[in-house]
Amino acid sequence: MEDSQKPRIGLDRLIGPRSVAVVGASEDVDKFGGRVIHYLMKHGYAGRLIPINPNRATIRGLPAYPAVSAAPEAPDVAILAVPAAQLETQVADCAAAGVGGCIVITGKLAEAGPEGAALEEKIVATARSAGMRILGPNCLGILNPVERAMLSSSLALDGGPFGAGGIGMVSQSGALMGTLFAFGSDHGARFSRCVSVGNQADVELVEVLEHLVADEATRSICLYVEGVKHPRRFHQALRDARAADKPVFIVKVGRSEAGVRAARSHTASLAGSYAAFEAICRDAGAVLMEDTGAMVLAADAAIRLPRLPRAGMGVAPIASSGGSTAVFADLMPGAGLRLAELSAETRAVLGGFMPESHVALPLDTGSFHSGQNEAAMETCIRAFMADPDVGAVAFPMTTQPFMAQRAAVLPALCREGRKPLIYVMSAGSIGDAARERLREADFPYYDRVSDALAVLRALEAEAAGRARRMRPDVVRPSFAPPPQPSPASQERESSLPCKRSAAGEGWGGGPNHLTEHETKSLLSTYGIPVTRERLAHTIADALAAARDIGFPVVLKGVSRAVVHKSDLGLVRLDIRDEAALRDAYRAIEAAVDRHAPGTLDGVLVQEMARGEVEAFLGATHDAGFGPMVLAGIGGVLVEALHDVRMAPAPITADDARALFKSLKLAPLLHGLRGRPPADLDAAVEALVRLSWLAADLGPRLVELDVNPLILRRVGEGAIAVDARATLA
Secondary structure, eight states, rough: OEEEEEHHHHHHHHOOSSSSEETOOSSSTSSHHHHHHHHHHHHHSEEEEEEEETTEEETTEEEEEEEGGSSSSSSSSEOOOOOOHHHHHHHHHHHHTTSSSSOOOSSSSGGGGGHHHHHHHHHHHHHHHHTOOOOOOOOOOOTTTTEEEEEOGGGGSSSSOOOOEEEEEESOOOHHHOOOOOOHTTOOOEEEEEEEEOOOOOSOOOHHHHHHOOOOOOOOEEEEEEOOHHHHHHHHHHHHHHHTTTTEEEEEOOHHHHHHHHHHHHOOOOOOOHHEEEEHHHHTTOOESSSSHHHHHHHHHHHSSSOSSSOOHHHHEEEEEHHHHHHHHHHHHGOOBBBOOOOOOHHHHHHTTSSSGSSOOOEEEGOOOTTTTTTHHHHHHHHHOOTTTTEEEEEEEEEEEHHHHHHHHHHHHHHHHSSSSEEEESEEEEHHHHHHHHHHHHOBBSSSHHHHHHHHHHHHHHHHHHHTTTSOOOOOTTTTTOOOOOOOHHHHHHSSSOOOOOOGGGGSSSTTTOOHHHHHHHHHHHHOOOEEEESSSHHHHHHHHHHOOSSSSEEEEEEOOOOOOOGGTOOEEEEEEEHHHHHHHHHHHHHHHHHSTTTTEEEEEEEEOOSEEEEEEEEEEEETTTTEEEEEOSSSSHHHHHHEEEESSSSSSSHHHHHTTTTGGGGGGGGOOTTBBHHHHHHHHHHHHHHHHHHHHGGGGGEEEEEEEEBBBBOOEEEEEOOOEEEE
């Protein structure tokens, strides 16, 4: 970056150029350059087109030039669809000619290996030294319906005409961008600007995202992400989108090992920690999805349908087929959705049209006294829209007479009720007339129940993210020490014993692994309650400690070479007298001698704590996204259950509570089968305090576990029973 000059043009001119040179232009639409110039002309590009081809005087009736530098004016953008061997020369020519930016369709660069990576570095250095931007390489350019600038060779442009709309898209896959553009257009979705960033050699995904957040034409945003080069800037851009009330829907690959390998080979992007990525998306109010097609449909629904009033509301399925509504209702829980609980007023309205025994959700209009009655159907939908627990209405249509007529009344009911109405046309081509009526009304529809459910789930998540926009910023509470440690605390930290472990890796793999007792000392500085305990080096010391603490007690062997103490017999619970303590102490010594001889640092004597639920708290520092905290259901099964949620630190009490409530086993916290509810407030406070510890230590904190944090009954607090940490 040292040789960079100020960019000649901004992203607005790169995405919406006033003049375009097509290097490799051709009359042959089977060639990349031929398709690019064909699509620009077909879709009505109004700027100046400059074909570049040394072997032709004219192309498609336009004067052609042998090189960009030979053209009478320097274009805003040059599109390079040339073999890799010619790329360096062409980029240099564009730089010398004063081109603002190059869209490099050419592939097989950094994603193909070291030789391609070296070439990519050269063209980027050449461009930056001249202040010229590079989009790509290995991209399919830009689709810009707003300014009719289709700067791409994607076959998606064989369709059209394409009206301008409000969906902005950034994709690290060019082919997928074209596919989603075509898929969305077929469903009536309309786009503002779609950008394929390819290898992100210069123009990066986050830079385009920032541009779309500021773009007046863009109202919702889709992202296909393989890797993020500047994670914290990305996080801020998502927050800015939330503040601008522009919902962001994201599909991120790299969750599985196979996905990580595919992402690396596809655009030479390194996939980061998916859990951390998920956490920052949730924090910023962005919606993380699994299916790219559903992502586009959700972004469209966020524009063309009323917003879901708030998260947590129910859905009211209604149709003339009991089978279609029953199937829809059965699939809802798997999508995290529930049936609405109808008010007495709504039930009274429905009871006027059907037997009392049929007044329930899902609603089958075939049970109406008068048969299929459109007026009754409309009245029922209006009642749903007015019901305080109904967030959305679903209409899964099956083959039947008058499908088009019934579909035609739905858009007005949706807009009048100001709640989403999700129409599913699952009848194949038989339903084309109904689809056409909805297209005429500029109203979305879905061909598959799975897409409709995914959209509903996304709208639910968007509503939750919208609520986050109203929350105050995180403010340092009075309990949290200042971020810079005092000389006394630095001395205390440096005095912690840091013996190298025989284990060689993991928790015991370095000189900065803290024992349980040392970690609890760190936790207590932030006011997190820990067990009363004392480190003993002899049986006599242990007996004295137990008398002070009071029986029953717990004995734990302290060895930096051991991660899971209980697995190796180093934890002895509920010791009720001195004889049992002596036996337990000797047993721990013997266990350490068997598994990690010479590593026993003492025996921890601590109070025997009991409670209702074992929670898990964690903290770590993600290399890209910074400090993170984790919350889950803990104990020995924490790794098997994998019921853990993550959030960027520090967090508010509301955020901490939401993490606990989102756990699959959250019902345990509220009491099951007669058990009293646990003290969730105490767990929330402990997590908030831990989040400030993580934020203050920053990269110095590699990881920290509190497992378990025992939650007592409501009002009785929580206590950290076991903990361990690694400092960098």
